[in-house]
Structures are given as C-alpha cells and as structure tokens.
Amino acid sequence: MSRPPPAFNVEPIDYAAGLPELRSVRETVFVHEQNVPLEEEWDDLDPLCLHVVARDADGRPIGTGRLTPERKIGRMAVLREWRGKGVGDAMLLSLVEVARQRGWRELALNAQVSAAAFYARHGFVPYGERFFEAGIEHQAMRRKLDGATAIEDRDAAIATTVAIILRARRRLWIYSRELDPGLFDATEVLDALRRHATSGHGGEIRILLQDADAAQRMHAPLLTLAQRLPSLFQFREVCDPADRAYPSAFIANDSGGYYFRALGHRLDGEADVEAAGRARQLAESFKPVWERSRPCTELRALGV
Template identity: 70%
Template sequence: MTATDRPSNRPFRVETIDYATGVDDLRAVREPVFVQEQQVPLALEWDELDPLCVHVIARDAAGAPIGTGRLTPEHKIGRMAVLPDWRGRGVGDGLLLALIAEAERRHWPELHLHAQVSAVGFYVKHGFVPVGDRFMEAGIEHQTMRRQLGGPTAIDTRDAAVAIACAVIAGTRRELSIYSRALDPGLFDAPEVLDALRRLGTRRQRVDVRILLQDADAPQRAHAPLIALAQRLPSVFGFREANDPADRGYASAFIVNDGSGYYFRTLGNRFDGEGAVDAGGRARQLADTFQPVWERSRIVTEYRVLGV
C-alpha cells in the first residue's frame, strides 16, 4: 500500500467506482504502481476479493484515473496507489478520507490495513496506530495498522502511543497542550515525536506549544531532548509547573490540540490509554481541564538558561 500526504494545487476528485465496469480504470493505476514500479507479481496484484470490495478512484480534471483504494469485506483498506506525477498533491489523503467515510456510512466499528513501512507516517496522521511487528508482504516490508471508528482508538503499546501523539501534533492548528508529570520518557523523547514537534514549531504559521509539568526537575536532570528543542524555539514552547497540591496529585496525562485530536492516559506513567484525531467534544473537554491549571501554575524559568 502506497500513499501521499501533501496538499494539491491541481484539481482532482475522488469517487466510488463499480469494479465490473471500472476495472480498466483501476488497472491504469494499480499496474503501473504495484506491478511495474514495485515489482509485485501480477498474479498477486489482482485477487478474488476485488469483485467483493468497495473501490474508490481519484480522477484528474479531465477524468483520467490517477489514484485508487479499496475496502474489503474484512474491513481492511488496501490497494492504495497514486500515479507518480500526482504524489505529494493530496490525492492519497482524498482517497483515504473517502474510504474512511464509506466505512463510517456502513457503521463499521474499526478499520485496519497493511501499510508499506515508507507510508506509516501518512496513516499515522489520519489516526491509524501500529499493531504487532513488521512483516514482509509481496517482497515489501509492511506494518499492520488500525483505527477505531465512531469512538477513540485504544492505545496499549509504546509504538501506538508514539503514533497517536504524532497524529495529535500534526493535527494542531495554532495551539497544542501537553499535561505530563515529567515529559514521559519513552514518549516525548521518541525521535518521531521530537521530529513532529520540530516540524510544528518551525511552521510559518504562529503556533503555541504549552507544556504543563508536575515535576520540572526530573526532565532537567535527565537532559530531556525536548527541553533543548524548546530552547531553540523559545517563542513556540512554554513550560509551567503545577504548584497546587491538587494539581500535583493529578494521576492522568494527556496531549490535546485545538482541532479534534487527543491522546489521554488514565495513569500518566503508562502508555495505555485512548486517542482520536476527530473527537472534538473530548478534545475540548481536555482543553478546558488544562486551561485553569495552566493559569495558576508557575512559569519554569530555569529551562531558559540551560546550555544547548
């Protein structure tokens, strides 16, 4: 499965397509991408599931096929492909969103997929989290991923925690709020999370990242890499430490953006929790929890003077 994730300035549309009458259009994308480019055997590319699947196709302004995707009866997304000239133009996003919308229309509780490892970040952005170990499929390394529909996705591993944190960071418009005891080793020092925060902090659009800690000394002693990143971007990152006893006793932790994304852990010292990229109500609730504690907490001035 291959996909893209940057916006397009060229018009295209995504629609469902009947397999029986549209197989030639599907072939015009899938065979150049999978068979010719990725060397997947033709016999493996077309299978007995194809006639049973829901297929979507992306077309350019002239109606020519430029991308494909499908939903299998097992609630699996597959055969996501975009022609080379259209990659990086948002076609993959359009295909994936159309498949998710179709699954929601059918009231499916969950979707899963086998993502090529090179495309994992794309699916993470859309709320999919990794499950299990990587594996080889048609000679290409893949990762199983899943996303809950109509509710939060359960997070139960470090890899899933890193994925949902990156998705919430990527979905930030102008403000990201993090409530953590001590910058959660294993999560906020993960290279993927740091990269996501770096990309957010260096966007042209003004962004505020507010990080509320219960123990500001521990990350400082541990030389947490997020502190060093924040020192390079002092106009973006702000730290405060809770000093009210009730706030310091808060057992949970979360990250929430000003869109509809969040990752919440009932026990802040564990990765287990739940997350979503499209749960506006829950995200607003967590933001409302964060705000008064932020306002009454002290500014962590000592982070400003550390060497970088």
C-alpha cells in the same frame, strides 16, 4: 501568489466496468514501481470490494483504493506525479466515510512501513509486529470509527502523538509528569514538534509538568529543542497539591485530536483525531491549572 491546488475528484467505481482504470494505476505503482508480482496484485477479493478512483481534471485515473468485506482498506495507490497533492487523503477519507455509512465500528489496513505515518495522521494506530508482504515491509494498523482507539504500546503511542501534533492548527496542550521518557524523546515526536513550531502558523505549545527538575536531570531532548524556539514553547510546573495529585497525562490539539493516559507514568491509553468535544474538554481543564502553575524560567537556559 500561491497556485491553487490541482483539480481532481474521487468517486466509487464499478470493478468490472472500471477494471482498465484500476489496472492503469495499480499496475503502474505496485507492479512496475514496487516490483510486486502481477499474480499477487490481483486477488479473489477484488470483485467483492468497493473501489474508489481518483481522476484528474481531464478524467484520467490517478489513484485507487478499495474497501474489503473484511473491513479493511487496501490497494491505496497514487501515480508518482500526483503524490503529496492530497489525492491519498481524499481517497482515504472517502473510504472511511463509506465504512461509517455502513455502520462499521472499526477499520483495519496493512500499511507499507513507508506510508505508516500517512495513515497515522488519519487516526490509524499500529499494532502487532511488522511483517513482509510481496517483499515489502508492512505494519498492521486499525482505527475505531465509533469512539477512541486503544493505545497499547510504545509504537502506537509515538505514532498517535505525532499525528496529534501534525494535525494541530496552531495550539498544543501537553500535560506530562516529566516529559515521558520513551515518548517525548522519540525522534519522530521531536521532528513533529519541530515541524509544527517552524510551520509559520504562529504555533503555540504549552507544556505542564509535574516534575520539572526530573526532566532537567534527564537532559530531555525536548528541552533543547524548546531552547532554540523559546517564543513557541512555554513550560510551567504545577504547584497546587491537588494538581500534583492528578494521575493522568495527555496531549490535545485545536483541531479535535487527543491522546489521553489515565495513568501518566504509562503509555497505554486512548486517542481520537476527530473528537472535538473531548479535545476541547481536555484543553479547558488544562487552562486553569496552567494559570495557577509556576513558569519554568530555569528551563530556558539549560546547559544541555
């Protein structure tokens, strides 16, 4: 029998009154673990921010985060023994909800590169070049709160695709021209697909291609992965001339996430991890095309 998750709660905290609790977490994580200079950890924005604190069942502080007047999330920290237990997710969701209540249309943050995938799972998209802050490599990220976030380059496309895959409950629908070199051959995307397919949740990944031969000629790595897990990956190739003229590409999951590209040969597009209506619309448009398309049985036995 699996153990219940450990109990904790997240709530806003007054900066002045809660400073000892904020210090106990932030200085443990940033100053002592990551060697951030103490004078750089605390700034003039702190008194102006909305802060949240996570506490364990005994009321001890175990995590912190803040929302700045510049509409940025920052100082997200979780004590080592509580990492991987949903504390960071709960704090981030709390801060996003506060921003929504304030009517903010977009949120930004500077993520430590090691934590960028965590933020991507929550719909934040990387932009711009990486940079160093307090001696640690960072990546700027942003998320629209009132609609889809623009995807403008390959890094954003990869991070978003990984997020859509990892947030899926069971099903993924992928419509692609030829398995999109530069996207579905990225190590991060292949790892996410492998994790989804082997999660034990009975996952199903349906992939519609416009040109199966091209994917085969390019020895697409995804085909090799699919060969190892043939019961989970299904491929079909569109046959109807009207379907072959479809110019777009997309990935959608069954938890309300999608990434849509109006021009399927390009990676720029739009994405949202919490857009159930749009994701459902894409899945429903996928299904009739799937039914009238040709099963790609030849992709199950490639010599790649």
